[in-house]
Amino acid sequence: MRQGSFKRLLTGLAFLAGPVCFGAQAQDYLDVEAERARSGSPTTAQPALARSYGLDSSAGPATVSRPPAPASNSEETIGNLFIQLQRLQQEVMQLNGKVEEQAYELRRLKEQSLERYLDLDRRLAGSGAPTSGNTGESTVIGMPDAGSGAEAAEQPGEGDAYRAAYARVRNQEFDAAVAAFKQFLERFPDGRYAPNAHYWLGELYLVLQPPDPEAARQSFMLLLDQYPGNSKEPDALYKLGRVHYIKGNRERSREFMDRVLRQYPDSSAAGLAGEFIDQNL
C-alpha cells in the first residue's frame, strides 16, 4: 500500500523525476508529501481507486450524496474523495495543457494567415503596378490580363458603393437594392463589380413583387454578352433557364439548362440545373 501511494505521488510529480536539479527538489517535496500522507491520506488506496474509476456507474455520485457512513467507513469515504480529487486535478491539468497548446496553435495560425494575406496583398500590388504602367506602350504584356475575363481595376469609391447596394440585398430591401445597383452601374459602368451588379439585378427582378422576368432576362443576357468568361456565367445561364421557364418557354429553359451542364459540368449551377431538369422539364 505504502509503495502504491508513493508511486502515485511520483506520477503526480512526474517531472520531478527529470534531471537532477528537479530531482533535488523532489527530495524535499516528497518530504511534504510524506507529511501530508501521514496526516490522513488513505492507506486504502486500492479499493478506493477501483471504485472511483466508476466500474459501477452509480458509485461516484452515490459516494457524495450518501448519508453519513458509519464511523468505520468515514475514513474510507474521505480517502475516496481524496483520490477522486487528485484524479480530477490531474485531468484538469492535462486539459489545461491542451487548451494552452490549442490557443497557442490558433494564435500561430492567425499570425500565419495574416502573414500570408499580407504577402498575397504585396504580390498583387506588385504585379498590378507594372502592368498598368506598361499598358500604354506594350500590348503584349497587357494580353494575359485581357484574357482572364477583362477584370477591371476597382475604382475609387466603387467598393463602398457596391457593398452598400449588396447590404440592401442582405437586408431584403429588394426595391432599394434594385435602385442602388442601377445607380451603381450609372456611376461605375466599367467598374470591377459591374458584372456582379448585373447579376444581382437579374436576381432581384425575380424576387420583386411582382416579379419582372423580362427585366431579369435582360440583366442576365447583358452579363453573358458583355462579360464572356465571367465567373458568374454558369449561375447566369442557370437563372436564364429559370427565367424562360417562368415565362412559359420550356424549350428555351431546357436549352440554357443543358448549356450549364455541357459548359460547366463541375459547377454548383450544373447540379441545380440537373435537379431542375429532373423536377420540371
Place this chain on the structure above:
Amino acid sequence: MTTMSRVPRLAVALTLALFVPFAARAELVIEITQGVDDPTPIAVVPFAGTGAIPEDLAGVVQADLARSGQFAPVDRGDMLSLPSSEAEIFYRDWRAIDTEYLLIGRASAGEELRIDYALYDVNRQREVTTGTVTGPVNEARMLAHRVSDAIYERLTGIPGAFATRLLYVSVTRNPGGKDYYRLTLADSDGARPIVLLESREPVMAPTWAPDASQVAYVSFETGRPAIFRQDLRTGAREQLTNFRGLNSSPAWSPDGNTLALVLSKDGSPDIYLLDLASKRLKRITRHYAIDTEPTWMPDGKSLLFTSDRGGRPQIYRYNLQSGITDRVTFEGVYNARARVAQDGRNVALVHQQDGQYHIAIHDLVTERLHVLTSTDLDESPSIAPNGSMVLYATKLGDRGILSAVSVDGGVKFRLPARSGDVREPAWSTYISQ
C-alpha cells in the same frame, strides 16, 4: 594555473565551516572543446613589471581570450621579441607569425597594482586602444580579467564577462558516511576558489544579489530546507525562511529588494515574494500544480517560472502588474528552469528532446527554441552577464562537471573539477569596482 600552495586537507569533522577563504589552486580545470571556425590570432606578450607582481597577468588575459573560443593566442615560444612599449615593436616579427593583433603591457606593484596596456593592429601597424586598470595587489587576477574585458569588447563589440565570479556547489562523496557539500565562490576562470559554506547536509540553488555583494542559497543544515543569505564582504549570514515543507529556488529581484522563492507551506509548491526589508511574504501563484524555479525578467516587471499546471513542466510568465500568467514555451514536453539574459530576450532552459535533457535557448521574440548541447542530463543553466555564454552542469562519465556553451552553440568548454562532483553554477552579475 596559479602557483599557490596545495589545498589543505579539509577536516572531515568540520560539519559546517563558514567563509573559509583557503587560498587554493583552481578547483576547476578548463578544457576548450569547441571554438569558432576562424578564431582571431592575437599575441599577448608577457607584461613588463616592476615591484612584486603576484601573477602572470598576461597569462591570465591570454587564457581568458582563448577560453572565449573567438581568439587563437600565439604561443609564447613563437614570439620573436617581447616588447613592452610601442618603440620596441617590430611589426615584421608579428606578421611573420601571422598574428593580427598584439597586446603589450606594463604592471607596477606598490601600494596598488597598476596595469597599462596597449593593443596594436599588426597589419595596419597602428594602435587600436590603450588603457589602465588599478586596484589592490591581491586582486591582481581580477585586474587582468578587466584588461581581458576591455580587449574583448574592443575586438568583438560585446562587453567581456571575464571580471565576474561563479558560485557552484561541489559534493564530495564519502563512501560509508555522509557526503559533504561545499558552496564555492571562484573567479570566472575557476581560479581562487573560496568555500562559503561547508555542510554535511545538502546545499543547493545558490544565486547572486544583483550587485554581486551577497548570495542566497538553500541549506539543509537545520535538518530541513531553509533559505539563507550571506554577505560576501562581511561573511554575515541570515536565515530568511524556515517554513514547513519546501523552501527553495531563491531569486533576487533586479532592484535587490525582493527575493522570489518557492514554499509549499500552504499545500503544493507556489511562488512567493519576500520583501527583504520588512520580511513580508506575498504569495503570487496559487495552484495545486507545482510552481517552481522563479526567475526575474531584467525589467523586474514579470517573473518566469516552471509549472506543470498543463500536465507537463513548461515555462510560464507571471506579470506582476496585471497578475496575469501566460505560458511561454510550447515546443516539446519538458521545458524547465529558465534563466533570462540581460537583453530580456534569450531564455536559457532545460529542454527534453528524445528523452535526453539538453540546454536550449528560447527566444522570447521569435518564440523559437534552439538546442545548444548534445550531452544528456544537462541542467542548471546560468547565463553570463554579457549574454554570450551559458554555464551549466552536466555529467562526464559518472562525474558531475560544469560546462559552458555560447548562446549560438558555436563555442564550448568544460570546467571539470579536480575531484568530486560540481553542480548548480551561478554566474555573477558584473562586479562593481
